[in-house]
Amino acid sequence: MPFRDRLWLRVTVGWTFFVWLVFTRNIVSDPKHSFGFKAVHVTLAVVSIVLAIGVWAVASRNRTEVRD
Numbered sequence: 204m205p206f207r208d209r210l211w212l213r214v215t216v217g218w219t220f221f222v223w224l225v226f227t228r229n230i231v232s233d234p235k236h237s238f239g240f241k242a243v244h245v246t247l248a249v250v251s252i253v254l255a256i257g258v259w260a261v262a263s264r265n266r267t268e269v270r271d
Contacts, residue, residue: 204262212261215255215258216262226248231245
C-alpha cells in the first residue's frame with residue numbers, strides 16, 4: 204500500500220477517534236438525553252472506534268510500497 208494511502212487512512216482514523224470521543228463526552232454529560240439515547244450512541248461510538256482500530260492495523264500491516 205502506498206505511503207499516501209496509509210497516511211490518508213491514519214488521518215481518517217485519528218479524526219474518527221476525535222469526533223466520537225468528543226461526541227460521547229458531550230452526550231454522556233448532557234442531562235437532557237435519556238438512557239436509551241446515550242446507550243445507543245455510546246454503542247455506535249465503540250463500534251466505530253473498534254472499526255477504526257482495524258483500519259489502522261491494516262494500514263500498518265500492509266507496508267509494501269508500490270512503485271509505479
